[in-house]
Amino acid sequence: PGWRVFATFESPGYFGGFLAIILPLMLGWLFYFKSIYARAAALCAWMLVSAALFLTGTRFALLYAIISCFITLALLLKNRLLSRPRAAMCLIAVVGAIIMFIVAGHPLSSRLAGETAAEQSHSLPFRIATWHGTIKMIEAHPMLGTGAGTFQIAFPRYAVAGPTRMAHNGYLQLAAEAGVPALIVMLAAILVLLRECFRGLKDNASVIGDARIMVYAALGAVSAGILRNFTDSDLYNPGIGIIFWALLGVLAAVGGSVKIAKPRIWVRVVLEVFFVGAIVILYTFILGEVRAEQAAARLEGENIGSGTFESAAAIDPLNASRWLALANYEAVFASTPADWDRAIGYVQRAARLEPTRAKYQLAMAEMYLRKGEKQRAIDCYRYALRLDRHATVAMLALARLLPKPESEVMYRKLLQEEESPYEKLKGVPELVNPDFAWAHVYFGKKLLNSGDYSGAARHFKSAIDRLEKRKHYEKFLEAAQLAGLVNPEEEQDLDMLLAESKRLYAEAVKHAR
Template sequence: MKRPRVTDRSAERRLSRARVFAAAGGALAIPALLLVGIRGGMLADRPPLSESTTVLELIAVPLAGVLVGVGLLLNALAVRPEREAHAPETRATALLCAAFIVWSALRTAGAPYLHAGLVVLAVMTTAAGVGILIASAWRSPKTLAAVVAALVAVGGILAIMGLREYLTEWRNGNPGWRVFAGYSVPNFLAGVMVSILPLTAMLFVSVRDRLSVLGIGLLLAIQSLTLLLTQSRLGVAALVFGGIVLAAGAWRAADNHRPGSILTTSGGRRAALMIALVLICGLIGAGPVVGRLRASRDQSYSARFRVLTWKGAARMALAHPWTGTGSGSFDVAYPKYAVVGYTQHAHNGYLQIAAETGAPGLLLLLTIVVGAVSAGIRALRTPRREDWPLGDERLIVAGLLSGFAAALAHNAFDSDLYVPGNLVVLSAIMGLLIAVRQRSLRDVPLPKDHRDGRRSALAGRGAVGICGLALIVGCGGLLAARSWSAIGLGALRDRDALRALDAFRLASSIDPYDPEPHLLAAQIHDSLSDPTAALTDLRNGVRAAPIGKTRYRLGKYLAARGDTEEAVRALEQAREFDPHNLRTLLALASVYRSAGRTRDANGIYREMVQLHHSPVGRVRAMPEVVDWEYGIAYAALAEDALKSDTPDAALPLLRNASAILGELWRTRDDLLVRLRVSSESMREASSRYEWVLEQEANLLRATGRTSRADAVAATLRRFRTEQSDRTARDEQLSD
């Protein structure tokens, strides 16, 4: 049967329909980009379920996933014209993205922490969907310009949040504060800023009306200042690298392809003003960065920690070279290969991809990057089009390429690819590069017999539609579960335990692989004096995610109830997952003691002392926060030595315990310490510190070292005074 002839009128209708659907899909990508860019700053989208967590932090990413899923369905309904030129890198990049998502999905099935793997897969699919929707909107320059504006707006809003945060801390007497702006660490915020800053700069250079120049100039200034206030040295270095790429791209994008002609226009004067503006902001915000550079101890800690983390991540990747350990599994699989303390990410996005998805995943990712860069470079060579509504299209492409290059460089030192905000911004940039490249082929003459493959087009639309449905179902379920979790957290803030329990039950029934609602329900049941229900919740948490964290919580609760045999079993299993976890080791040693297994307990304490002298104890992710658990181990061994009547062995142990626990007490009011050390842990460490000082003073006096004993006794008196004042202040606050 012959195919019906396609008339010019039907082709026009098809083109108009495709343009409308693609523009609608691209429009849905914009709120998704804003949501995730501003509120998607948690690593692997795992915000902590605590009373301080906001609703938007919980639902931003899954809500964006639903929006992108709807956009992909609209995109799949668009029937493209048969006579249309396509850049080879456009289709290749789309196929490679699909292959990467499929491979990641296959590797999610084998992940030890299935919930984390599914969330990472949803984030990656959402990001890929954002890129697809933006690239498909290439026929609508207004939609593409709106995406550019949205990217600059993300950078501007984050910069405003960061400046407000810094000013608050500065007024509170903390001028060395590093800004977070809702991201889990300042380095991730720096990764977003270096992606957007070059685009803002090129928009500043190329817009025409004065009001836009003033507004974008202000955004450029505060974005530059916020980047410096993150105090990310590698972020600044990545921006410098991006600046080199920006200069080359802007030179190449000069008018009429005459290199250097841009320097003789008003845009050249604007470029000089831009450089002056950035330098002024650099001088204003240089103080905190210079101060951190001068803190050579912290700087060496940071560099050494990264290098040793890379070694552990490389060992992990080499142990599973082809399949990896599973998507989203780094923080639960890495501890077995670690040579330093705990970290949630590899501090290198490419290395983490290789560790989790194997060599095939890394190869697919690098090929996608090459395709996007190739599309951007080719887009620079196209002539200027008058239908572009926002600045100079080629200068915008230069800014996009520069931000893309800076982000890729920053990923070599931090796992930005696993932060939803960073990944979605990067994907939006890729989508814009491909869209502009596709626009450059709009007027390319085609042979009269040219037809796009009908079957391949149907297959592509089907794949996009399936991806959209998967996002709607998966992210819709995650959105519902997190909404109930948010309701539960709100009930906890209102001290309504029963309503919180109902909400967490619903959350766990919708998302059965998330252990957090079970763990929160266990806390509530424990506070209601219902140990049976609490124990059931904890066991359900282990079934949902049989990882170290859930087994540790179960073991601690069993130990508190006196079930030492089951507690030992749970804590030993937790130790298998994370051999260097200090809380697990302390809890296991304590249970061994309760069970009368003193030798086993002392073996754990000695192991902790060895860890303290190894890179695990000496090189920490946050040197500002002392690992107080080592002090407890030293104190326990000192106590055993005193019982064995070996004071010569006890004294150095007491000194080490005093040094560690004393440092924790001295830094007790630091914000990072308050965030990372719970009040229960602080009480335990303080009680042990008092005992250590008392025993050390007595032992020194008994051995005739009176002056040293008096100094320790003075420290003990000062500690007791400070502790009494702190207790009185806490009681006043509670009243």
């Protein structure tokens, strides 16, 4: 009953943002149609969209959907388009939405109150911390940004809170990736298009007639899109961004400034060649993705040959993930130094494509370890920490590989990281990082041997709480396993660590008494 729907979008948040734009349009259709059958169909559409919005469990999307509907109603009321029959339809729509909330509102209500709401209270602080990091990123690259689509790659060095692929603010993300001038141009474009709309409404009110209802509904929808991008990066999602800009184009057409262009033949040919080329390039990206998925599906621990992985990398050679997948495949079946060198070479190629990503250094370090080159592995782990100071995997690996004085420094660094905002403020706190448990067990054993039983008990209890919390979020652990984020061998080690922590905790408590 607490599941959140997301349809064809990658997350419930994006689906909620899409529905927040659609909902005022459904309200507009409800007022615009005069036929009782058309109004009944519009009412059904309104109720279905409302139910879907509740099922996403997205609080900000609901807030902006309500605001956008109020904006639509305010514009209709101001321009004397909210007649008594339409006011009655509005009341029916509200009742319909309430019924849908009773039927399908559990995912949302559970996030507004109760235990789930307490668990999700991190959302706003996480966003604020992410905005702070994004502003630091903008300050470092104010004019040109870091490059289109590079937020996920460039952000870790500026991150204040936990990892994220988006800035959770479309305006800040645009400024970070393309520079402040690009943000100014986009905002100016939105203002110009809206100005054209209001000019057209003023000059052509009698001509437009009741069609103004849908214009005001579209204004409500656009307002939802504008507001949503203060707390999410919806403009970066094609399913939302295309609709947002299309609605702005329709609104600008109301002003009469949009003309039907009849370009010359040579211009049409150039544009057609350009779009055909763009389609071909996009198709190769999709084909590379398909080949990579086929390879992953066929692998399942069997030596299927590297051909499918190689073809995916050849089709999409600028995608570092393709080379990493090929390297991981080679590493699974590597048996000679030449095999390991080939696998490491693929990772190095991926690292050259995305030189600021720590994950390629981590993959390279693991391969060097398995090859038996410990010092090279240590060098890669150190470099990974320079690229991402929050890389706990590198900290734990160095704590295990370095001699004792330096090893303890790394374990202590892990405990410091555990108390940092980066660890405490996460977009998905249900994905619990188990690396800190190893540091707690290390210091727990040290204190136990020195006779500080109460201190040892605190460390063992911290390890137990973290590992059991990780098991508590079983659904998220299953999702992480499906995404390849969990190593089955590591899971066995963590189960053994949990059992050992419980045994040592009982021993420490016994001696402390």
